[in-house]
Amino acid sequence: MNDMNALLENALAEAKNLKAxxxxxxxxxxxxxxxxxxxxxxxxxLGSLFLSHVSMHxxxxxxxxxxxxxxQRYERK
Numbered sequence: 001m002n003d004m005n006a007l008l009e010n011a012l013a014e015a016k017n018l019k020a021x022x023x024x025x026x027x028x029x030x031x032x033x034x035x036x037x038x039x040x041x042x043x044x045x046l047g048s049l050f051l052s053h054v055s056m057h058x059x060x061x062x063x064x065x066x067x068x069x070x071x072q073r074y075e076r077k
Contacts, residue, residue: 003042004042004045004046004049007038007042007046008046008049008050008053010029010030011026011029011030011046011050012050012053012059014029014030015029015059015061015074015076016060018076019076020076020077021075021076022075022076023064023073023074023075024073024074024075024076025067025071025072025073025074026043026046026047026050026071026072026074027043027071047071047072051063051072054074060076060077061074061075061076061077062074062075062076062077
């Protein structure tokens with residue numbers, strides 16, 4: 001779980017670099033090869049943790065809609 005906390009912190013830190021109004025997926029916050037190295041089950045858990053965190057804290061991130069692939073989209077406030 002420590003690795004998962006580190007991944008969540010990295011995602012939140014990277015999201016701060018986005019400009020207001022930019023839309024993104026959690027996977028967009030990682031370089032492609034880094035995202036692909038995370039096992040699928042852990043990516044799903046990371047997505048759930050990210051959604052939970054931004055829903056419960058004022059991170060300047062708005063939960064928008066789920067895309068056609070079922071991935072949750074977010075927007076930087």
